[in-house]
Amino acid sequence: MKEQRPANSTDPLLVSGNLKIQAPKQLMDSTKLINHFSKHIKLTTDEIELINSLFSQRSLKKREFLLKSNQICRTESFIFSGCLRTYSIDENGFEHTLTFAVEDWWTGDLLSFLTEMPSFYNIVALENSEILQITKMNLDKLYVEVPKLERYFRLLIQNAYVTQQQRIIQNLSQTAEQRYLAFIEKYPAFLQRISQKHIASYLGITPVFLSMLRKKVSRW
Amino acid sequence: MKEQRPANSTDPLLVSGNLKIQAPKQLMDSTKLINHFSKHIKLTTDEIELINSLFSQRSLKKREFLLKSNQICRTESFIFSGCLRTYSIDENGFEHTLTFAVEDWWTGDLLSFLTEMPSFYNIVALENSEILQITKMNLDKLYVEVPKLERYFRLLIQNAYVTQQQRIIQNLSQTAEQRYLAFIEKYPAFLQRISQKHIASYLGITPVFLSMLRKKVSRW
DNA sequence: TAAAAAAGTTAAAGTAGTTGAAGAAATTAC
DNA sequence: GTAATTTCTTCAACTACTTTAACTTTTTTA
Numbered sequence: 001m002k003e004q005r006p007a008n009s010t011d012p013l014l015v016s017g018n019l020k021i022q023a024p025k026q027l028m029d030s031t032k033l034i035n036h037f038s039k040h041i042k043l044t045t046d047e048i049e050l051i052n053s054l055f056s057q058r059s060l061k062k063r064e065f066l067l068k069s070n071q072i073c074r075t076e077s078f079i080f081s082g083c084l085r086t087y088s089i090d091e092n093g094f095e096h097t098l099t100f101a102v103e104d105w106w107t108g109d110l111l112s113f114l115t116e117m118p119s120f121y122n123i124v125a126l127e128n129s130e131i132l133q134i135t136k137m138n139l140d141k142l143y144v145e146v147p148k149l150e151r152y153f154r155l156l157i158q159n160a161y162v163t164q165q166q167r168i169i170q171n172l173s174q175t176a177e178q179r180y181l182a183f184i185e186k187y188p189a190f191l192q193r194i195s196q197k198h199i200a201s202y203l204g205i206t207p208v209f210l211s212m213l214r215k216k217v218s219r220w
Numbered sequence: 221m222k223e224q225r226p227a228n229s230t231d232p233l234l235v236s237g238n239l240k241i242q243a244p245k246q247l248m249d250s251t252k253l254i255n256h257f258s259k260h261i262k263l264t265t266d267e268i269e270l271i272n273s274l275f276s277q278r279s280l281k282k283r284e285f286l287l288k289s290n291q292i293c294r295t296e297s298f299i300f301s302g303c304l305r306t307y308s309i310d311e312n313g314f315e316h317t318l319t320f321a322v323e324d325w326w327t328g329d330l331l332s333f334l335t336e337m338p339s340f341y342n343i344v345a346l347e348n349s350e351i352l353q354i355t356k357m358n359l360d361k362l363y364v365e366v367p368k369l370e371r372y373f374r375l376l377i378q379n380a381y382v383t384q385q386q387r388i389i390q391n392l393s394q395t396a397e398q399r400y401l402a403f404i405e406k407y408p409a410f411l412q413r414i415s416q417k418h419i420a421s422y423l424g425i426t427p428v429f430l431s432m433l434r435k436k437v438s439r440w
Numbered sequence: 441t442a443a444a445a446a447a448g449t450t451a452a453a454g455t456a457g458t459t460g461a462a463g464a465a466a467t468t469a470c
Numbered sequence: 471g472t473a474a475t476t477t478c479t480t481c482a483a484c485t486a487c488t489t490t491a492a493c494t495t496t497t498t499t500a
Binding site for chain 1: 330
């Protein structure tokens, strides 16, 4: 999943989307992904080659879905460029944003990916995006062949876990105004990239109320 | 941290408390902990012995603190018996409960444990409790000596992560009444063990409002 | 086992955030 | 490049939840 990682710059989380594996094995630039792994573990050239062979690249156009609810999330995706939003739809048809995920982060629905059960989430591209995807089968293989990656993913999810925890405490203890101010402080770049409607659904308020908060806050 | 693991029966999370290592190395019954590890990975008798040597046992009386805010969380703790609550205190002095942790779960403040920075949380025993603690140094050693445990902890935190994610979505999308009903469904045993005041602080409402909800709900 | 303290209940008044509706601004689509 | 659609803003009426306060019940202490 992507979650509150927005703007945590260094460390994303973990999730994935479903998709058909790309047919033509085109040469892909996984430099960014390898760099990312390399922040936590050291890889040999053989290992890098294996990694390259187990990920497949995919492009998503703005508004295209990586995952729709009730589908099984077949891959975890590393985001190369672009921005994706994970959200659920409640019984009244309202959307609630779990995460925004941008370059150098992961996205997907971890629960669905692990259990191979239908997902409750939708993942949609907010911008044209390039991602690298790995299936559960290939990831399991990778854990066996490159056990060091077990460490990378443990660290990745540990960070994501801590970030989520902070979000829970914020939601319990702060007003909407405080949460909005914390959001723009933590993820300033998102203000330019993401619509207020979506930010409101991440903060747990209506777009109308967010607009009122912005007016209030901007007066000073 | 313990968190929304309440009642997820099989899989806890991860956190710890600070403490002085117990002086006399008493024989300890780590059967429960070993069983727990064994659900996910297979251990040799040598490995089991090593594990026994790296954990230390501690007893906490009801109301005793495992961690106080601003302290560094020096250990992660596996709970043998009892119940602990992790909470933060906001600027107005209100408490917000992040997690309840009971038998077979882990507790601690993962961020503080990992970074060795002061914690924002308090962890207190709600009942007399028995725990097994491990320091960062010993856990790092364990990862080296028994790399399989890297896997156990990855799975542990993955589960915790997914549970947290569900809590975030619930907080965004449900009313207090819905959250209360979901809580008693997910963690029925907690109703007998944990005060309403603390449940309210977990749900993000006041004790007064929880009392009103209970009255309303009990009418049918 | 009695006194003190803490937790839970009830009710009335207050407030943070929602709803609905209408217009303005920005974005999308042809 | 203009019409259609979506997003954002503003306002007034509304509601879910909080606050305060007084009372009752349960738990703790000694």
